[in-house]
Amino acid sequence: MVLPTSPQPVAGTALDGLHDAVCDWYAASSRPLPWRRPTTTAWHVLVSEVMLQQTPVDRVAPVYEEWIARWPTPRALAEVAPGEAVRAWGRLGYPRRALRLHASATAICERHDGEVPRDLEALRALPGVGEYTAAAVAVFAYGQRHAVLDTNVRRVLGRVLGGDALPAATMSVAERERARSALPADTATAARWSIGLMELGALVCTARAPACSVCPIRDGCRWHAAGRPAYDGPARRGQTYAGTDRQCRGRLLAVLRDAEGAVPGSALRQVWDDATQRERALDSLLDDGLVVNVGDDEYALPGT
DNA sequence: GAGCCGTGGGG
DNA sequence: TCCCCAAGGCT
Missing domain, CATH: 1.10.1670.10 (Helix-hairpin-Helix base-excision DNA repair enzymes (C-terminal))
Structure with missing residues (x-):
């Protein structure tokens, strides 16, 4: 004993x-959710978990299906341009997640021979994978405690x-x-x-x-x-959105997503009036790598 | 650690 | 209508 x-x-x-x-x-x-099928791989779990960060199940499901059909393995995603991931992200919101998923696919190929790591710390080291997502993959994909x-x-x-x-x-x-x-x-x-x-x-x-x-x-x-007492903590911050840089970024990126290739700056100017804010938002999209400048007043999703 | 990062549906 | 929020992460 x-x-x-x-x-x-x-x-x-x-x-x-x-x-x-x-x-x-x-x-x-x-619920019989798409990522709970017997055929679901660790990569599929990772894709679903990142998509589900702050986005409701019903909106994730169809995009998830497209992604795993198109990129069934990390290697498949790593082989395409990051802009393809951003485009396929559609309107899930927080599009930096698409970029991070693409970067994770690359890291998984380079550091883990194309296999999603099982170790919590190795998972946590992947871009876009924080404490929650690392644990979720370890538990849901690998059955850990x-x-x-x-x-x-x-x-x-x-x-x-x-x-x-x-x-x-x-x-x-x-x-x-x-x-x-x-x-x-x-x-x-x-x-x-x-x-x-x-x-x-x-x-x-x-x-x-x-x-x-x-x-x-x-x-x-x-x-x-205890009789279901009401929440008594500090007031929670409501997220403002209308008229913010976030909304502006969303509008600009939607133009790029819905276009075939590069887009002239004039197309971007068309969807947001405030020039100062528009340029600030575009700069931040360029900083994030969600958009690239591909010529004189021409923009595109990265690698597309 | 507070603020930022999208989007759309329900109460 | 407006407000809240929905499987967070990063700086």
Whole structure:
């Protein structure tokens, strides 16, 4: 008999009940999303996770299908110009993600022989892959045991374990530790728990109108037991958009995306009146590498 | 660590 | 209508 070298969860605790309830609920109620097919590869998972950063599932699905059909491997994507990735990104938003995915494909070919790395730190080193996405790939593609803390999981755990309506703006060490402690000891169970929590947050324990009446872990939820108290933290910053540089960048890039090749500056001037802001936005797009100058007052997506 | 980076749908 | 937000990451 080997003594545990670190604290192990005690069998038969309330946590075990939560684990079972969430895993059972997921088995019965999860959505058949395109990236959950048996044929899904680690590369497909990475593509889906980056697309899903701040973009709803319904809008991601069709673009994801196009991407994996066209670029089924990192090498396939790395072989085309980055501008092709930006164009195929369509209107998912935050188009720098397309550029980063292309850069990740290149890095995976150069550093990992074309295979998406399994190691958390190697994943984290890829452009556009942060703490969440690295854990998501490690868990969803490779079945490892890590806490996967996206906005859904943070909200669910915050309610169930913390009794809070909504998670704090920034993640604390204590929050990470709480999530880690709540992981099932068994690796395969932990992976199902992680994806189950995420799905629960997306379908039941939502931000606006949580459906506690159908929640599989309502009875173990601190927030529900406390009468679902309202969020009492600091006011959250609404993201302004109309008239901002972001909107201007979006307009300019849409012109490039919808054109065959290079576009004259006049076409860009047409979609935004404020010259100062327009030039500032164009400069930032050039800085980001989303747009390149291909001649006198001519612009294009990179490499196209 | 606050602010920035797109887009569209629902309450 | 307006506001909020939806599987974050980077500086």
